[in-house]
Amino acid sequence: MTTKAKNFSPLLILSILLTLCIGCHLAKTSPRPAPVDLSLDEIIKNYNDNFYKIPKLKATISQWTLDFVEPIANEQGELENKYHHYNELGGVLFFKPGIDEDDRGSFYLQTRAPANPEALVIASNENEFWMYTLTGKFGFWGKYKDLGKLNTEDMFFDPQLLLDFIGWRPLNSKAVRPAYKIFPEKNILECIEFDGRGLRIAREIIFDRYTNLPTEINGYSWDGQLVIHSQLDNYIEFGDDKALVPTKILISFPVKESSMLIRLDKYRPSTRDKTSLFSRPESIEGVDDYRQITDDNINY
Numbered sequence: 077m078t079t080k081a082k083n084f085s086p087l088l089i090l091s092i093l094l095t096l097c098i099g100c101h102l103a104k105t106s107p108r109p110a111p112v113d114l115s116l117d118e119i120i121k122n123y124n125d126n127f128y129k130i131p132k133l134k135a136t137i138s139q140w141t142l143d144f145v146e147p148i149a150n151e152q153g154e155l156e157n158k159y160h161h162y163n164e165l166g167g168v169l170f171f172k173p174g175i176d177e178d179d180r181g182s183f184y185l186q187t188r189a190p191a192n193p194e195a196l197v198i199a200s201n202e203n204e205f206w207m208y209t210l211t212g213k214f215g216f217w218g219k220y221k222d223l224g225k226l227n228t229e230d231m232f233f234d235p236q237l238l239l240d241f242i243g244w245r246p247l248n249s250k251a252v253r254p255a256y257k258i259f260p261e262k263n264i265l266e267c268i269e270f271d272g273r274g275l276r277i278a279r280e281i282i283f284d285r286y287t288n289l290p291t292e293i294n295g296y297s298w299d300g301q302l303v304i305h306s307q308l309d310n311y312i313e314f315g316d317d318k319a320l321v322p323t324k325i326l327i328s329f330p331v332k333e334s335s336m337l338i339r340l341d342k343y344r345p346s347t348r349d350k351t352s353l354f355s356r357p358e359s360i361e362g363v364d365d366y367r368q369i370t371d372d373n374i375n376y
Contacts, residue, residue, distance in 0.1 A: 111285040116256040119265060122288050123281075124246045129319035130173050132350075136342040137167035140187045142196075144334035157333075164189045169340065170350055174202070177248040180220070180236050182354040200235040204356045207235070214365040217356055222370040240279065241306040242325055243290045261285055273298055287311070289320055303331055314343040 114122060142162040147155040167187035174181035180202040189195035194210045208215025220236075239245045247254075247267075253275070255266040267279040277300070282292040289311055295304035308322040321343060328335035360366055 113258060113285075114263070114288060116254060116265075119256070119263060119283060119288065120247050120254070123243070123290070126289075126320055127173065127244065127246050129315060129317035130171075130244070130321065131315045131317075131319075132172045132346045133170070133314070134344055134346040135169045135171075135340040137169060137185075137187060137338055138341045139166060139337070139339040140164055141337040142335075145332060159333075162189070162195075164195060167195075170346055170353055171244065172346075172350070172354065173244070174246075177246050181239070181245070182350075183235070183239065183244075184350070184353040198235050198238070199354070199356075201354045201356070205235045206356045208360050208363050208366060210360075210362045213363055215360060215363050216367050216369050218369045237295075238327075241293045241295065241304060241327055242322070243281075243293065243308060258285075262291070263288075276300070301331065304329060312343070315345060 140162075141164075142160070144160050145157045148158045150156050165188050167185070169186075170184040172182040180200065182199075182201040184199040185197070186194060187196045189211065192211055194208075196207075196209045196211075197215075198207045199205065203221075204217060204219050206215065206217035220234075236245070247265075253268040253270070255268060255277075257264040257266070261284070263283040263285055265281045265283065266277050267281070268275055269278040270276075276298055277296050280294040280296070281290050282294075283289065284291050289308075291308055293304075293306045293308070294302055297303050305328045307324075307326040309324040309326075311320045311322055313319070314321050321340075323340050323343075325338045325340070326335065327338075
Protein backbone atom coordinates (compact mmCIF):
# COMPACT_ATOMS: atom_id res chain seq x y z
CA MET A 77 0.00 0.00 0.00
CA THR A 78 1.39 3.33 -1.03
CA THR A 79 0.91 6.41 1.16
CA LYS A 80 0.73 9.69 -0.62
CA ALA A 81 2.81 12.56 0.73
CA LYS A 82 0.72 15.33 2.15
CA ASN A 83 1.05 18.73 0.55
CA PHE A 84 1.85 21.57 2.98
CA SER A 85 1.59 25.05 1.61
CA PRO A 86 4.43 27.53 2.34
CA LEU A 87 1.89 29.79 4.05
CA LEU A 88 0.88 27.02 6.47
CA ILE A 89 4.49 26.22 7.30
CA LEU A 90 5.25 29.92 7.91
CA SER A 91 2.25 30.28 10.21
CA ILE A 92 3.37 27.25 12.26
CA LEU A 93 6.89 28.65 12.62
CA LEU A 94 5.58 32.04 13.64
CA THR A 95 3.33 30.45 16.26
CA LEU A 96 6.28 28.55 17.72
CA CYS A 97 8.50 31.64 17.76
CA ILE A 98 5.82 33.76 19.39
CA GLY A 99 5.35 31.07 22.03
CA CYS A 100 9.10 31.04 22.77
CA HIS A 101 9.18 34.83 22.95
CA LEU A 102 6.28 34.93 25.38
CA ALA A 103 7.96 32.36 27.58
CA LYS A 104 11.18 34.38 27.71
CA THR A 105 9.49 37.68 28.49
CA SER A 106 7.01 36.49 31.08
CA PRO A 107 6.65 38.99 33.94
CA ARG A 108 8.58 38.57 37.16
CA PRO A 109 6.68 37.03 40.06
CA ALA A 110 5.10 39.60 42.33
CA PRO A 111 7.41 40.48 45.23
CA VAL A 112 6.50 39.53 48.77
CA ASP A 113 5.86 42.70 50.76
CA LEU A 114 7.85 42.78 53.99
CA SER A 115 6.81 44.81 57.00
CA LEU A 116 9.12 47.32 58.65
CA ASP A 117 10.16 44.79 61.31
CA GLU A 118 10.71 42.10 58.67
CA ILE A 119 12.91 44.27 56.44
CA ILE A 120 15.12 45.22 59.41
CA LYS A 121 15.30 41.59 60.55
CA ASN A 122 16.13 40.41 57.03
CA TYR A 123 18.90 43.03 56.76
CA ASN A 124 20.41 42.12 60.15
CA ASP A 125 20.07 38.36 59.62
CA ASN A 126 22.09 38.62 56.42
CA PHE A 127 24.76 40.68 58.20
CA TYR A 128 25.14 38.13 61.00
CA LYS A 129 25.68 35.39 58.41
CA ILE A 130 28.89 37.10 57.22
CA PRO A 131 31.94 35.33 58.67
CA LYS A 132 35.41 36.78 59.17
CA LEU A 133 36.55 37.25 55.61
CA LYS A 134 39.28 38.17 53.17
CA ALA A 135 38.39 39.55 49.76
CA THR A 136 40.58 40.53 46.84
CA ILE A 137 40.13 44.03 45.47
CA SER A 138 40.32 43.45 41.73
CA GLN A 139 39.93 47.16 40.96
CA TRP A 140 39.73 50.42 42.82
CA THR A 141 39.12 53.78 41.20
CA LEU A 142 39.34 57.09 43.02
CA ASP A 143 38.28 60.52 41.79
CA PHE A 144 38.56 63.59 43.98
CA VAL A 145 39.03 67.35 43.90
CA GLU A 146 41.90 69.03 45.74
CA PRO A 147 41.70 72.81 46.33
CA ILE A 148 45.13 74.34 45.63
CA ALA A 149 46.15 77.99 45.97
CA ASN A 150 47.32 79.62 42.73
CA GLU A 151 49.96 82.36 42.41
CA GLN A 152 47.37 84.97 43.43
CA GLY A 153 46.52 83.01 46.57
CA GLU A 154 43.12 82.02 45.25
CA LEU A 155 41.91 78.44 45.60
CA GLU A 156 41.50 76.47 42.42
CA ASN A 157 40.26 72.91 42.11
CA LYS A 158 42.67 70.27 40.88
CA TYR A 159 41.02 67.06 39.73
CA HIS A 160 42.68 63.71 40.45
CA HIS A 161 41.87 60.32 38.94
CA TYR A 162 43.42 57.03 40.03
CA ASN A 163 42.60 53.68 38.46
CA GLU A 164 44.88 51.28 40.24
CA LEU A 165 45.74 47.61 40.37
CA GLY A 166 43.69 46.39 43.31
CA GLY A 167 44.37 45.35 46.87
CA VAL A 168 42.90 43.35 49.72
CA LEU A 169 40.17 43.69 52.34
CA PHE A 170 39.95 41.92 55.71
CA PHE A 171 36.77 42.19 57.76
CA LYS A 172 35.75 40.87 61.18
CA PRO A 173 32.06 41.59 61.85
CA GLY A 174 30.91 42.84 65.23
CA ILE A 175 29.00 40.40 67.39
CA ASP A 176 26.10 42.78 68.09
CA GLU A 177 24.79 46.28 67.38
CA ASP A 178 27.19 47.90 69.85
CA ASP A 179 30.32 46.11 68.59
CA ARG A 180 32.08 48.09 65.88
CA GLY A 181 33.94 45.10 64.49
CA SER A 182 37.26 45.51 62.65
CA PHE A 183 38.39 45.93 59.08
CA TYR A 184 41.56 46.57 57.11
CA LEU A 185 41.49 47.85 53.54
CA GLN A 186 44.73 48.14 51.59
CA THR A 187 44.92 49.33 48.00
CA ARG A 188 48.02 49.06 45.88
CA ALA A 189 49.39 51.05 42.99
CA PRO A 190 52.30 50.42 40.59
CA ALA A 191 55.52 50.12 42.63
CA ASN A 192 53.57 50.88 45.82
CA PRO A 193 51.91 47.98 47.69
CA GLU A 194 50.39 50.38 50.25
CA ALA A 195 49.05 53.25 48.18
CA LEU A 196 46.25 53.69 50.73
CA VAL A 197 45.42 51.92 53.98
CA ILE A 198 42.15 52.49 55.87
CA ALA A 199 41.62 50.44 59.03
CA SER A 200 39.61 50.36 62.22
CA ASN A 201 38.95 48.28 65.31
CA GLU A 202 36.28 48.80 67.95
CA ASN A 203 38.27 51.55 69.71
CA GLU A 204 40.59 53.22 67.18
CA PHE A 205 40.92 54.01 63.49
CA TRP A 206 43.83 54.98 61.24
CA MET A 207 44.55 55.89 57.64
CA TYR A 208 47.80 56.48 55.78
CA THR A 209 49.23 56.64 52.31
CA LEU A 210 52.83 55.90 51.41
CA THR A 211 52.33 57.79 48.17
CA GLY A 212 51.47 61.02 49.99
CA LYS A 213 53.61 60.19 53.06
CA PHE A 214 50.95 61.29 55.51
CA GLY A 215 48.32 59.72 57.73
CA PHE A 216 46.23 60.17 60.83
CA TRP A 217 44.72 58.13 63.63
CA GLY A 218 42.22 58.64 66.41
CA LYS A 219 40.13 57.13 69.16
CA TYR A 220 36.38 56.99 68.71
CA LYS A 221 35.77 58.19 72.26
CA ASP A 222 37.65 61.42 71.48
CA LEU A 223 35.61 62.33 68.42
CA GLY A 224 32.25 63.04 69.97
CA LYS A 225 29.27 62.65 67.64
CA LEU A 226 30.28 62.93 64.00
CA ASN A 227 27.98 63.93 61.18
CA THR A 228 27.53 61.73 58.13
CA GLU A 229 29.73 64.03 56.08
CA ASP A 230 32.68 63.25 58.37
CA MET A 231 33.12 59.74 56.93
CA PHE A 232 36.70 60.64 56.05
CA PHE A 233 37.44 60.74 59.79
CA ASP A 234 35.30 57.75 60.77
CA PRO A 235 36.02 54.61 58.75
CA GLN A 236 33.19 52.82 60.53
CA LEU A 237 30.77 54.98 58.58
CA LEU A 238 32.15 53.34 55.46
CA LEU A 239 30.75 50.04 56.72
CA ASP A 240 27.32 51.64 57.15
CA PHE A 241 27.27 52.50 53.46
CA ILE A 242 28.36 49.02 52.38
CA GLY A 243 25.64 47.46 54.52
CA TRP A 244 28.15 45.79 56.82
CA ARG A 245 26.85 47.04 60.13
CA PRO A 246 23.58 45.93 61.69
CA LEU A 247 20.67 48.33 61.92
CA ASN A 248 20.10 49.43 65.47
CA SER A 249 16.34 49.74 65.50
CA LYS A 250 16.40 51.22 69.01
CA ALA A 251 18.71 54.08 68.05
CA VAL A 252 16.67 55.33 65.08
CA ARG A 253 13.08 56.15 64.32
CA PRO A 254 12.59 54.36 61.04
CA ALA A 255 10.05 55.35 58.42
CA TYR A 256 9.14 52.85 55.71
CA LYS A 257 7.86 53.48 52.18
CA ILE A 258 6.85 50.91 49.56
CA PHE A 259 7.09 51.61 45.82
CA PRO A 260 6.53 49.33 42.78
CA GLU A 261 10.21 48.40 42.37
CA LYS A 262 11.77 49.34 45.68
CA ASN A 263 11.26 49.84 49.40
CA ILE A 264 12.84 52.75 51.25
CA LEU A 265 13.85 52.67 54.90
CA GLU A 266 14.55 56.11 56.38
CA CYS A 267 16.70 56.28 59.50
CA ILE A 268 15.57 59.36 61.40
CA GLU A 269 17.80 60.84 64.11
CA PHE A 270 17.18 63.48 66.74
CA ASP A 271 19.42 65.89 68.62
CA GLY A 272 19.20 69.51 69.78
CA ARG A 273 18.50 70.68 66.23
CA GLY A 274 15.47 68.41 65.87
CA LEU A 275 14.59 65.44 63.67
CA ARG A 276 16.28 64.70 60.37
CA ILE A 277 16.66 61.88 57.85
CA ALA A 278 20.24 60.79 58.46
CA ARG A 279 20.32 57.76 56.21
CA GLU A 280 18.08 56.28 53.56
CA ILE A 281 18.38 52.61 52.56
CA ILE A 282 16.79 51.55 49.28
CA PHE A 283 15.89 47.86 48.92
CA ASP A 284 15.10 45.95 45.78
CA ARG A 285 11.55 44.60 46.30
CA TYR A 286 12.33 41.32 44.57
CA THR A 287 15.54 40.42 46.43
CA ASN A 288 15.07 42.57 49.57
CA LEU A 289 18.77 43.47 49.31
CA PRO A 290 20.04 47.05 49.73
CA THR A 291 20.98 48.52 46.36
CA GLU A 292 21.53 52.16 47.36
CA ILE A 293 22.25 53.98 50.61
CA ASN A 294 22.06 57.78 50.93
CA GLY A 295 23.45 59.96 53.70
CA TYR A 296 22.14 63.48 54.35
CA SER A 297 23.47 66.53 56.15
CA TRP A 298 21.43 68.42 58.73
CA ASP A 299 20.11 70.79 56.06
CA GLY A 300 18.88 67.88 53.93
CA GLN A 301 21.72 67.91 51.42
CA LEU A 302 22.83 64.59 49.93
CA VAL A 303 26.45 64.16 50.99
CA ILE A 304 27.07 60.43 50.48
CA HIS A 305 25.57 58.01 48.01
CA SER A 306 26.49 54.35 47.66
CA GLN A 307 25.46 51.79 45.07
CA LEU A 308 25.75 48.08 45.85
CA ASP A 309 25.62 45.65 42.93
CA ASN A 310 26.37 42.11 41.79
CA TYR A 311 25.62 40.23 45.00
CA ILE A 312 26.97 36.71 45.45
CA GLU A 313 26.47 34.02 48.08
CA PHE A 314 29.39 33.57 50.46
CA GLY A 315 30.20 31.40 53.47
CA ASP A 316 28.57 28.37 55.03
CA ASP A 317 25.41 30.35 55.85
CA LYS A 318 25.21 31.78 52.31
CA ALA A 319 25.42 35.44 53.25
CA LEU A 320 24.77 37.77 50.32
CA VAL A 321 27.61 40.25 49.76
CA PRO A 322 28.15 42.88 47.03
CA THR A 323 31.07 42.62 44.62
CA LYS A 324 30.71 46.13 43.17
CA ILE A 325 30.64 49.12 45.52
CA LEU A 326 30.46 52.71 44.31
CA ILE A 327 30.57 55.48 46.92
CA SER A 328 30.23 59.08 45.80
CA PHE A 329 30.38 62.41 47.63
CA PRO A 330 28.33 64.82 45.48
CA VAL A 331 29.27 67.97 47.38
CA LYS A 332 32.98 67.21 47.19
CA GLU A 333 32.82 65.92 43.60
CA SER A 334 34.56 62.75 44.71
CA SER A 335 33.89 59.06 44.25
CA MET A 336 35.43 55.66 44.94
CA LEU A 337 34.71 52.43 43.08
CA ILE A 338 35.73 49.08 44.60
CA ARG A 339 35.31 45.74 42.88
CA LEU A 340 35.68 42.73 45.16
CA ASP A 341 36.18 39.12 44.18
CA LYS A 342 37.56 35.90 45.64
CA TYR A 343 35.64 36.21 48.90
CA ARG A 344 36.91 33.56 51.30
CA PRO A 345 36.72 32.94 55.06
CA SER A 346 39.67 34.31 57.00
CA THR A 347 40.87 31.64 59.42
CA ARG A 348 44.24 33.09 60.42
CA ASP A 349 44.82 35.43 63.35
CA LYS A 350 44.72 39.02 62.04
CA THR A 351 45.30 40.76 65.38
CA SER A 352 48.31 42.64 64.00
CA LEU A 353 46.33 44.03 61.05
CA PHE A 354 43.52 45.18 63.33
CA SER A 355 45.94 46.90 65.75
CA ARG A 356 46.91 50.51 65.14
CA PRO A 357 50.62 51.00 64.36
CA GLU A 358 52.46 53.46 66.59
CA SER A 359 54.50 54.71 63.64
CA ILE A 360 54.75 53.90 59.94
CA GLU A 361 57.99 53.77 58.01
CA GLY A 362 57.84 56.13 55.05
CA VAL A 363 55.05 58.28 56.54
CA ASP A 364 56.42 61.64 57.69
CA ASP A 365 53.19 63.17 59.01
CA TYR A 366 51.17 60.73 61.15
CA ARG A 367 49.11 62.66 63.67
CA GLN A 368 46.30 62.04 66.09
CA ILE A 369 42.99 63.77 65.48
CA THR A 370 40.29 64.56 68.03
CA ASP A 371 37.01 66.43 68.07
CA ASP A 372 39.01 69.67 68.48
CA ASN A 373 41.26 69.34 65.43
CA ILE A 374 39.12 67.28 63.05
CA ASN A 375 39.24 70.03 60.45
CA TYR A 376 43.02 70.42 60.40
